[in-house]
Amino acid sequence: xxxxxxxxxxxxxxxxxxxxxxxxxxxxxxxxSGAARMPAALNGKPAASFVGLTPLDYxxxxxxxxxxxxxxxxxxxxxxxYASLFSPDGAFADRxxxxxxxxxxxxALARRNTRGQQSAFHFIVNHVIEPSPEGAVGKQYxxxxxxxxxxxxxxxxxxxxxxxxxxxTPGGWRFKRxxxxxxxxxxxxxxxxxxx
Amino acid sequence: MAKRKAATIVSLGLIVLAFDGTSAxxxxxxTPLLDVLDYxxxxxxxxxxxxxxxxxxDNGFAYADLYTADGTFTGTNQGPSGRTxxxxxxxxALARGGKRGPNFVSHYVTNxxxxxxxxxxxxxxxxxxxxxxxxxxxxxxxxxHGGLYNDVYANTPEGWRFKSRTYFESTSGAxxxxxxxxLGTPQALRAGAAxxxxxxxxxxxxxxxxDYxxxxxxxxxxxxxxxxNPDxxxxxxxxxxxxxxxxxxxxxxxQNLATMxxxxxxxxxxxxxxxxxxxIEAAADGAVGKQYxxxxxxxxRGQPSSIFLxxxxxxxxAKTPEGWRFxxxxxxxxxxxxxxx
Numbered sequence: 056x057x058x059x060x061x062x063x064x065x066x067x068x069x070x071x072x073x074x075x076x077x078x079x080x081x082x083x084x085x086x087x088s089g090a091a092r093m094p095a096a097l098n099g100k101p102a103a104s105f106v107g108l109t110p111l112d113y114x115x116x117x118x119x120x121x122x123x124x125x126x127x128x129x130x131x132x133x134x135x136x137y138a139s140l141f142s143p144d145g146a147f148a149d150r151x152x153x154x155x156x157x158x159x160x161x162x163a164l165a166r167r168n169t170r171g172q173q174s175a176f177h178f179i180v181n182h183v184i185e186p187s188p189e190g191a192v193g194k195q196y197x198x199x200x201x202x203x204x205x206x207x208x209x210x211x212x213x214x215x216x217x218x219x220x221x222x223x224t225p226g227g228w229r230f231k232r233x234x235x236x237x238x239x240x241x242x243x244x245x246x247x248x249x250x251x
Numbered sequence: 252m253a254k255r256k257a258a259t260i261v262s263l264g265l266i267v268l269a270f271d272g273t274s275a276x277x278x279x280x281x282t283p284l285l286d287v288l289d290y291x292x293x294x295x296x297x298x299x300x301x302x303x304x305x306x307x308x309d310n311g312f313a314y315a316d317l318y319t320a321d322g323t324f325t326g327t328n329q330g331p332s333g334r335t336x337x338x339x340x341x342x343x344a345l346a347r348g349g350k351r352g353p354n355f356v357s358h359y360v361t362n363x364x365x366x367x368x369x370x371x372x373x374x375x376x377x378x379x380x381x382x383x384x385x386x387x388x389x390x391x392x393x394x395x396h397g398g399l400y401n402d403v404y405a406n407t408p409e410g411w412r413f414k415s416r417t418y419f420e421s422t423s424g425a426x427x428x429x430x431x432x433x434l435g436t437p438q439a440l441r442a443g444a445a446x447x448x449x450x451x452x453x454x455x456x457x458x459x460x461x462d463y464x465x466x467x468x469x470x471x472x473x474x475x476x477x478x479x480n481p482d483x484x485x486x487x488x489x490x491x492x493x494x495x496x497x498x499x500x501x502x503x504x505x506q507n508l509a510t511m512x513x514x515x516x517x518x519x520x521x522x523x524x525x526x527x528x529x530x531i532e533a534a535a536d537g538a539v540g541k542q543y544x545x546x547x548x549x550x551x552r553g554q555p556s557s558i559f560l561x562x563x564x565x566x567x568x569a570k571t572p573e574g575w576r577f578x579x580x581x582x583x584x585x586x587x588x589x590x591x592x
Binding site: 110111113114115118121122124125170171172173174175176177178179180181182183184194195196197198200201202203204205208209210211212213214215216226227228236237238239240241 | 287290291359361362363364365375377378379393394395396397398399419420421422423424425426427428438439440442460461464468471472473474475516517518519520521522523524525526527545547548549550551555556557558
């Protein structure tokens with residue numbers, strides 16, 4: 056059974072959107088454009104001058120990635136929610152680069168990988184987003200926490216990072232390509248005074 | 252005379268009808284707009300949750316004050332049918348129990364999905380509840396439990412607050428409780444830009460949506476620069492101002508920062524530093540912020556993974572001609588303690 060937000064809506068207060076936070080307040084947006092100026096290019100390259108992603112683009116892409124976790128963990132709506140996060144020609148690539156492409160194949164992938172309607176396994180953090188000629192690219196870390204998996208003690212199952220290409224479709228931002236790359240290179244346990 | 256009166260009544264009736272038509276239309280119109288800052292402010296509320304609960308600051312009232320006056324927290328995992336806490340005192344008491352301390356970290360929140368609804372917003376997040384050993388000691392750390400929060404947010408004169416927050420413990424297989432609301436196809440966010448920026452401006456220092464996003468991006472780049480380090484620490488050092496100070500160990504200036512990063516384990520596919528709960532606040536000459544860190548040694552080829560270190564960073568950010576940079580960044584290991592912050 057799918058419980059929709061409509062049920063929750065009824066208990067939301069009718070707070071007006073005109074009173075604002077004491078903690079955070081807004082400045083005037085730059086007059087020319089709402090686009091964010093990103094930190095200077097890394098790797099010693101000069102700062103890219105202005106490139107066209109707006110704050111809203113960043114938020115939408117972050118929301119897309121946050122939704123990914125729920126879609127893959129629950130396999131909601133027979134995997135259709137997962138498939139809907141990709142553009143029609145979008146693909147998920149595994150660690151070897153092998154791609155799963157197309158709505159049906161992606162939905163099937165989500166059905167195979169689901170851990171249950173009340174499961175949380177994909178903890179996604181450190182989301183970097185950059186504009187690109189076709190739209191945007193991004194990357195995040197994934198921490199897989201195995202919680203409530205039968206009698207097994209809760210633990211860290213694994214982790215790594217995602218490399219993404221995003222495309223803006225009429226329905227919003229979607230994954231054009233998403234690849235998971237498991238972490239490699241963990242040192243043998245050491246207690247060195249490392250950078251933290 | 253009588254005719255004129257009748258005519259007046261008729262026209263009044265028409266006005267009423269027209270008005271009703273408008274309001275009905277308004278009610279059935281699609282989801283209301285949140286503006287970009289609403290999304291960012293709700294995220295900030297969600298990120299503050301961990302600090303308030305884990306520190307028990309202000310005798311638990313820092314936690315209670317994240318809720319509306321009638322706000323509720325429900326733990327669906329407490330007892331056979333769950334338990335609900337309402338009221339400032341009861342919520343504060345919740346934040347006084349269990350392991351606490353000014354520098355204790357436990358609730359790592361991520362995957363924040365926010366949707367506008369009439370009158371406010373709803374959302375959900377993941378929470379990993381870790382038991383971090385004293386001093387950040389990885390060997391004594393473990394994944395305690397975790398799962399999902401389903402939230403209803405309300406905008407109050409003091410800012411966005413939890414109207415309700417409901418916790419569902421993660422479990423494989425069939426749901427134990429009625430499952431959290433599922434997500435449908437994502438819609439493009441219908442957010443206004445800075446339509447109400449003037450309503451929020453005041454004499455206090457403030458940050459724009461661009462500032463928040465740039466600072467978030469700066470912090471998100473940090474783990475990649477440190478763990479993958481493609482260029483002998485240059486990417487890492489470039490995240491700091493030229494005169495920046497990192498602690499601990501105390502490291503000053505970009506050259507020393509690059510050297511420090513290069514001595515840390517790294518590789519093109521290496522991931523170790525997982526950050527969560529990024530709180531950002533405007534300050535007189537820039538911004539300050541903090542995040543939770545859990546450093547994890549990810550097992551390879553079937554080897555188990557283990558927590559290496561846990562704690563939080565405290566940052567000062569400076570806006571430079573190149574963009575936002577770390578002016579200072581200090582790591583503070585997790586520790587339990589009794590004194591409230």
